Amino acid sequence: MKRFYGTDLPNPLMLGTAQYPSPAILEQAFRQSAAGVATVSLRREGAGGAGQTFWSMIRELGVLVLPNTAGCHTVKEAVTTAHMAREVFDTPWIKLELIGHTDSLQPDVFQLVEAARILTEDGFQVFPYTTDDLIVGERLLAAGCEVLMPWGAPIGSGRGLNNEYALRAMRAEFPDVPLVVDAGIGLPSHAAHAMELGFDAVLLNTAVARAGDPAAMAKAMALAVQAGQLAHQADPIEARDMAEASTPVIGKAFLS
Amino acid sequence: MKIVLNGESRDVRAETLSELLKECGFSGRVATAVNEDFVPSSLRIAHKLAEGDRIEVVAPMQGG
Numbered sequence: 001m002k003r004f005y006g007t008d009l010p011n012p013l014m015l016g017t018a019q020y021p022s023p024a025i026l027e028q029a030f031r032q033s034a035a036g037v038a039t040v041s042l043r044r045e046g047a048g049g050a051g052q053t054f055w056s057m058i059r060e061l062g063v064l065v066l067p068n069t070a071g072c073h074t075v076k077e078a079v080t081t082a083h084m085a086r087e088v089f090d091t092p093w094i095k096l097e098l099i100g101h102t103d104s105l106q107p108d109v110f111q112l113v114e115a116a117r118i119l120t121e122d123g124f125q126v127f128p129y130t131t132d133d134l135i136v137g138e139r140l141l142a143a144g145c146e147v148l149m150p151w152g153a154p155i156g157s158g159r160g161l162n163n164e165y166a167l168r169a170m171r172a173e174f175p176d177v178p179l180v181v182d183a184g185i186g187l188p189s190h191a192a193h194a195m196e197l198g199f200d201a202v203l204l205n206t207a208v209a210r211a212g213d214p215a216a217m218a219k220a221m222a223l224a225v226q227a228g229q230l231a232h233q234a235d236p237i238e239a240r241d242m243a244e245a246s247t248p249v250i251g252k253a254f255l256s
Numbered sequence: 257m258k259i260v261l262n263g264e265s266r267d268v269r270a271e272t273l274s275e276l277l278k279e280c281g282f283s284g285r286v287a288t289a290v291n292e293d294f295v296p297s298s299l300r301i302a303h304k305l306a307e308g309d310r311i312e313v314v315a316p317m318q319g320g
Binding site: 041 | 282287312314
């Protein structure tokens with residue numbers, strides 16, 4: 001498995017921490033899936049100190065923490081959020097989100113490249129949430145990113161891999177870059193599909209957190225990424241249009 | 257002095273950012289920004305507040 005800024009992931013599942021019915025269920029989902037990376041965020045702290053309780057729980061999970069810049073719409077906002085995240089979470093990792101469109105939450109790739117450049121120069125290790133555009137991918141790498149995280153489909157949509165062709169092209173174009181399908185996964189089959197294409201990890205949240213049984217779905221996702229990864233390593237056959245008998249014809253009894 | 261803390265107007269006695277955090281009961285892991293600029297924790301003691309400053313105090317939260 002490829003290394004992410006010099007770090008080995010324990011497995012190819014990155015799991016979000018939002019939208020679970022309760023903190024206890026969130027914890028079960030992480031235990032059941034053994035996800036090695038948790039995405040987290042920053043929000044205004046209230047008088048009750050809810051953030052501190054959440055942080056204690058995440059630390060007890062013993063996972064790698066990937067803070068995001070969710071909800072940011074400008075370079076300035078994203079860069080400031082990244083600095084605050086680095087101080088609070090004590091990590092140079094940042095999942096860089098720069099939202100360009102309200103309905104699709106499509107990344108604003110122009111601002112994304114600019115923010116990635118600024119943050120990389122400042123010592124951050126940027127995980128950019130991007131589209132499946134190859135040129136944008138090239139620009140992000142030129143800006144200093146060593147990981148790319150293209151969307152499968154819009155965040156929270158659960159539609160799976162909207163453009164398999166583009167994701168295949170991305171894998172072929174950047175064979176040595178750790179690639180993560182981030183967003184759009186709805187089912188374990190989607191996650192397995194991404195891994196079968198040769199992606200290095202899958203990042204998902206809503207599909208697990210909003211399932212009727214999040215812990216069970218988390219486990220299903222973990223098994224799916226494992227199966228997809230193994231299948232990719234096993235060099236799958238090419239699909240063909242016509243049948244090809246699998247049972248040998250030689251030696252068949254003559255009975256008519 | 258009147259300031260805006262996490263979007264709410266407040267009248268506070270604090271003169272620096274670190275005094276403000278103490279006065280308003282923040283503890284643990286938080287990060288701060290004043291007027292949309294990040295202020296590292298090491299600079300909070302020296303950071304003097306001014307009338308009308310907009311202060312953001314953020315903490316770890318669930319995210320995807």
